[in-house]
Amino acid sequence: MTRFIIFICLLFCSLQVAANKLESVRIWDAPQSTRVVFDLSSAPDYSYFVLTNPQRLVIDLKQASTNVKLADIAKESKLIKKVRISSPPKKGTLRVVLDLNSPAKPNLFALTPTAPYGNRLVVDLDNSASKSAAVQSVVHTSKRSTDVIVAIDAGHGGEDPGSIGPKGTYEKKIVLEISKRLAREINKTPGMKAVMTRTGDYFVNLNQRSELARNSRADLLISIHADAFTSPQPNGASVWVLSKRRANTEIGRVFEDKEKHSELLGGVGDIIQNSDSEQYLVMTLIDMSMDHSLAESHHIASDVLSGLGKVTKLHKSKPEHASFAVLKSTDIPSILVETGFISNPREEGLLLNGNHQQKLANAIHKGVLKYFAANPPSGTLLAKQSNTKHTVRSGESLSVIAQRYKVSIASIRKTNNLKSDVLRIGQKLVIPRA
Known part of the structure; x- marks a missing residue:
């Protein structure tokens, strides 16, 4: 009986050690940041730290294992050089290392299952230096x-x-x-x-x-x-x-x-x-x-x-x-x-x-x-090309005005909702763009 209890305990412990499974790793590159998603069989218990010279992000997934081949996962990423498994600090921990091409600020958080995805650990890597420079270059353009x-x-x-x-x-x-x-x-x-x-x-x-x-x-x-x-x-x-x-x-x-x-x-x-x-x-x-x-x-x-x-x-x-x-x-x-x-x-x-x-x-x-x-914003090309206003003078007809502005008589009629070609002196017309 004692041996049976010990066997059950050992079996339970072994199941606990590999309770979580890393099923896949996905990388999404954005211009100024990169997102890495770890798909897991259950909610992650994790910790992480950053190493420099060279730049690395080390993630420890407790009571986890994986059969995923990581060799080619990062081949399209500009920020991440390589994703690899490293020696764990203790048995039962899965240590994943992201080798980076440049420094990046990490933000890690877990996501619960939402179709079509299951449990996930999300790693956002923010290249803050390039992002700051890009923002400043735009903001300083006041013209x-x-x-x-x-x-x-x-x-x-x-x-x-x-x-x-x-x-x-x-x-x-x-x-x-x-x-x-x-x-x-x-x-x-x-x-x-x-x-x-x-x-x-x-x-x-x-x-x-x-x-x-x-x-x-x-x-x-x-x-x-x-x-x-x-x-x-x-x-x-x-x-x-x-x-x-x-x-x-x-x-x-x-x-x-x-x-x-x-x-x-x-x-x-x-x-x-x-x-x-x-x-x-x-x-x-x-x-x-x-x-x-x-x-x-x-x-x-x-x-x-x-x-x-x-x-x-x-x-x-x-x-x-x-x-x-x-x-x-x-x-x-x-x-x-x-x-x-x-x-x-x-x-x-x-x-x-x-x-x-x-x-x-x-x-x-x-x-x-x-x-x-x-409604063109002031100072834009559309504002300069917007419809012209014309005040009718003595002797002017629709055909004369249309010829002057190089537009059709029909377009002037339509723009101003004119029911006849009769104009009166002082009447204001909107001249459509040619």
């Missing part, structure tokens, strides 16, 4: 760009697949394709330029997405997504803007963060941020900035919806309001476009289709262009 800058945010990415369709389609892949197509259309438009928060399959922190837009001095942030529901019936596209409640919360946070005052208010912030008696002015200016941003967001969302309605079914015919983190900028108009329901089998097929992706990109582009053509 107004002659282009209207549109920041395009492809949702999810990397470890975060987003919603998953019935055929196993990942939202992150579809929205990146649509975003790239949209960026190409914007970059082909004189007076407009696109910047993307991500250009590949990697995750960008939600807070960092709006910061990237601000550092690029964007005039608009568009976040591209695909909707999903628990049943397959819902379908159609929709466009969302920030809710007023979330906007008020963000205003409060910005007001408390005095370092952001100058960033949001320009030189005015430098003058008033250190004056306690004038802090109410900061709050007023930030509040006005948010009100203006929300109003612009709503108008742009309406124009984009109008375009989308011509190429796909709409789930909502008017802009919706929500508390999405990516829309929280107090100073940048921001919209979130749900391009369709990936959970709907028919729309999943459409969203996978390149022609449909292009139609969606074209529709969003046309909506954005429509808004900025009518």
Whole structure:
């Protein structure tokens, strides 16, 4: 009996030693950071430390083992030279070493199972030096760009697949394709330029997405997504803007963060941020900035919806309001476009289709262009090309005015909603662009 008890205890201990299994290692390279994901059979019990000369991150997974071949895992990574197993500090511990090409600040955290993934240990390696230099190079460029800058945010990415369709389609892949197509259309438009928060399959922190837009001095942030529901019936596209409640919360946070005052208010912030008696002015200016941003967001969302309605079914015919983190900028108009329901089998097929992706990109582009053509930011090429005002003088007719500005009579009629060709002296006309 005693021997049997000892045998059971030894068996239990041996099971405990290898209770966790490292099943795979995945690496996602972003321009200024790298994410490493350890897929595990159960929740990780871990510790880690950093070594220098050469740079290494050492991770100890307690009561764990693996059969994964690590030799070629890091061959595509710019930051990670090699992933390898090293001698453990004690029996039952799996020691994994990341050999790095340059210093990086590690942030480790565990994630519970979420389809399609199980238990994970996530390692975020932040190349802070290069990131800081990149941010400073943008922030120090204070001159107004002659282009209207549109920041395009492809949702999810990397470890975060987003919603998953019935055929196993990942939202992150579809929205990146649509975003790239949209960026190409914007970059082909004189007076407009696109910047993307991500250009590949990697995750960008939600807070960092709006910061990237601000550092690029964007005039608009568009976040591209695909909707999903628990049943397959819902379908159609929709466009969302920030809710007023979330906007008020963000205003409060910005007001408390005095370092952001100058960033949001320009030189005015430098003058008033250190004056306690004038802090109410900061709050007023930030509040006005948010009100203006929300109003612009709503108008742009309406124009984009109008375009989308011509190429796909709409789930909502008017802009919706929500508390999405990516829309929280107090100073940048921001919209979130749900391009369709990936959970709907028919729309999943459409969203996978390149022609449909292009139609969606074209529709969003046309909506954005429509808004900025009518409301060009001061100092931009679009502002210089905007419609001219003309006051009718004695002896002028529609044909004379059209010939002068090199536009058609029909275009002047349409722009000014004229029901006849009769003009009166002093009448003000809007001359459309040639």
